[in-house]
Amino acid sequence: MDGPPPLPLREQKMNSEEKSFLLPKGPSRLPVSGLRLKRPASDENEPPKVDRKRARGPLDPTKRGGPVTAAPCFPKPPPAAPGLRSHRQAAGSRRTVAAAAPKPAAAPAAAGGGEKKRAPWDLKGQVSDLRAKVGIYKEKAQGLAGENEALRQRLNQLEGELKQATARNQQLEGQNSALALELQTCQAQATESLQRVEQLVEQEQQLQETIKSQSQTIRELESAGRKAREAKEDLAAQLEAREAELRLAQESLAQRAQENEALAARKAQLEQKLHESEMERRSLHNAVQELKGNIRVFCRVRPLLSSEKEAQKPGMSHLRFPPDDSKSLVLSKAEESHVGRERKEDIVYEFNFDQVFPPSSSQEEVFEEISLLVQSALDGYHVCIFAYGQTGSGKTYTMEGPDCQDPSTAGMIPRAVQQIFRKAREMEAKGWKYHFTANFLEIYNESLRDLLVLRPERGSELEIRRVSQCTEELHVPNLCYVPVASEHEVLKLLQRAKANRSVAKTNLNERSSRSHSLFQLRIEGHNANRELHTSSVLSLVDLAGSERLDKSLSTGDRLKETQAINSSLSNLGLVITALSNKEAHVPYRNSKLTYLLQNSLGGNSKMLMFVNISPSEENFAESLNSLRFARKVNECVIGTASNRK
Known part of the structure; x- marks a missing residue:
């Protein structure tokens, strides 16, 4: 036979054992359930301390949690004698398993060693603690994914050695x-x-x-x-x-089979821990959202246009943003006496919301505040985000972005879609598979129009119907529901819908949206290994701008459009008020807008409203009305959201 003689199987086994020592196995950093951190009880009877409010930003888990321990690297052991190799191998395997076992008391002790007990009124501190824990658990999930990949490589190596031993056996039989x-x-x-x-x-x-x-x-x-x-x-x-x-x-083959079974059991154990960590992350994430409120209101002020800068005085004296408070907005207006000889003090209107974005805020900064709410939609909760305000206040820019395809100025809808698909791809490693269905329609003069179908092809009028008698789920028959598999497909649908939307010129806006546009993305999640299923709808609504007839001077078709817009917005306020008061009857059917959003406005959903206002002083009265309506919505409290499993 040509070539060098093959090595004996004993030496091949020794080489494979030496290679196995090169794989570092770090200790698991998973938390141990049931272990609670001790908190000092000395601060409970002290008076609450004054906490300065500061602007929200991304939390650094390394500042709030404990130190992150690095995985130990084991040195290569010296070669053992042939007679003692099997005994050392067995002892080495036991030491490896013991090293890989998690240390239940280390992680919690490191994470909460110096923490003090939060007072019951310190919700902001509790939210910060929960955010830090979310970051720590994300790092732990990444560590578990690395260990899983190392075990999978080890399994492939053992299968290759098994094939080599089988081929060598066949060769020896031929020689015999x-x-x-x-x-x-x-x-x-x-x-x-x-x-x-x-x-x-x-x-x-x-x-x-x-x-x-x-x-x-x-x-x-x-x-x-x-x-x-x-x-x-x-x-x-x-x-x-x-x-x-x-x-x-044959003995080596039997040993490899036993190691394969042990690795399979270890893999199943790690997958179980990974699933438990994901469920705990969802629970903590939902707890953070519940603390923030199931109805939240963000206020955004658009920058001054070039034409407005020339007509308005330098600066925005009637509109102030407190430097130390990112949740407050102050409007002031000078009032003169009826005689006109003396000037009275300015009338000040102060408003507080969950977040206030000044004109300098970018689209990325705004979306960072709602990204966690978008994640709730992927976790199985109904989520509704809509923009409200007068015409020309920047609602369409906030929700859809400008016509140019610039990633830095993309609106909330494109950014939310990109995050949904990115997170869905990450969840595939945890056994989750998602299916998405998109639709885009508008409500024009209390009639539904499909924005994904060309106008000449429109047939019968669209109506809202219940899916069945045993459920409250609603759908629109004959509406175009498009299955989508990537964010690029959704962005193409958005461009098609934008071209079909109803817009017109008014005295207040050169390109005013004359209808409510509603984009809905239905998310169906399946985990076959765990037999879990989630179903939710992400609704992103760009409401038509409210107008005052004495300023818009609308007539004819524009007058009918304005009356229909103002009527539907008033009904939206009535529905939110009825939900807040927990009234027995909620007037969803008073308008097509509230009836279509019925499943996304109730107690099983999360809702966020953008109130967009103009910085122009001539729109002071309209901005004041929008802010008063937003404050009324912000005072509403609905029930706890539930997961749609």
Whole structure:
């Protein structure tokens, strides 16, 4: 046979064992359920301390949690003697399992060693603590994913060694068959030689003249017989050696099978811990959202336009943002006496919301505040985000962004879609698979229009119907529901819908939206391994701008549009007020807008409203009305949201 002789299986096994020591196995950093941190009770009776409010920003888990322990790296052990290799291997495997086992008391002690008990009124501190824990658990989930990948590589390596041992076994069986055939040939030759010798003895008297030559032939044949016997003995020894190697290979194969079973059990254990960590993350994430409120209101002030800068005085004296409070907004208006000789003090209107964005705020900063709410939609909760305000206040810019395809100025709808699909791809490693269905419609003069279908192809009028008699879920028959698999497909649908939306010129806005646009993304999640299912709807609404007839001077079709817009916005306020007061009857059916959003406005959902206002002083009265309506919505409290499983 060509090539160098193969290594004995004992040496191959030693090499594989040395390679296995090169794989570092770090201790698990998962938290231990049931372990609570001790909190000092000395601060409970002290008066509350004044806490300065500051602007929200991304939390640094390393500042709030404990130190992150690095995975230990084990040095390569010295080669062991052949006689003690199996015992050391067994002891090494036990040490490896013991090293990989999690230390239940280390992580909680490090995470909460110096924390003090939060007072019941300190909700902001509790939210910060929960955020820090969310960051820590994300790092733990990433560590578990790394361990899972290392175990999967180890499994592939063992399968390769098994295939090599099987091929070597087949090769040895072929050599054994060839040697058996050669042995039979030699035995036949020996028998023939013996018969020839007998014939020569019988012819000895007759062939005296050839006795010398025959004697030489006999000696040669005897020598060949001795060589054949020696070869036979060598073959027998080689056969015994091969049988011994075969037995060792079979033992190694059985050991590899046991290791494979152990790795499979370890993999199942890690997958269970990963699933538990994901469920705990969802619970903590929802707890943070519940503390913030299921109805939240954000206020955003758009920048001044170039035409407004020329007409308005320098600065915005009527509009102030407290520097130390990112949740407050102050409007002031100078009031003169009726006689006109003396000037009275300014009338000040102060408003507080969950977040206030000044004109300098970017789209990215605004979306950062609602990204956690978008994550709740992927976790199985109905989420509704809509923009409210007068016409020309920047609602469409906030929700959809400008016409140019610039990622830095993309609106809330494109950014929410990108986050949904990105997180869905990350959840595939945890056994989750998601299916998405999108639709885009508008409500124009209390009639539904499909924005994903060209106007000449529109047939019968769209109506809202219940899915069945045993459920409160609503749907729109004949509406175009498009299955989507990536954010690029959704962005194409958004461009198509924007081209079909109803807009018109008014005295207050050159390009005013004359309808409510509603984008809905239905999310269906499945985890086959855990037999879990989630179903939710993410609704992103760009409401038509409210107008005052004395300023817009609308007539004809514009007048009908304005009346329908103002009527639906008033009904939206009535529905939110009825939900806050927990009234028995909620007037959802007073308008198509509230009826279509019925499933996203109740107690099983989370809702956020953007109130957009203009910084122009001539729109002071309209901005004041919008802020008063937003304050009324912000005072509403609805029930606890539930997961749609």
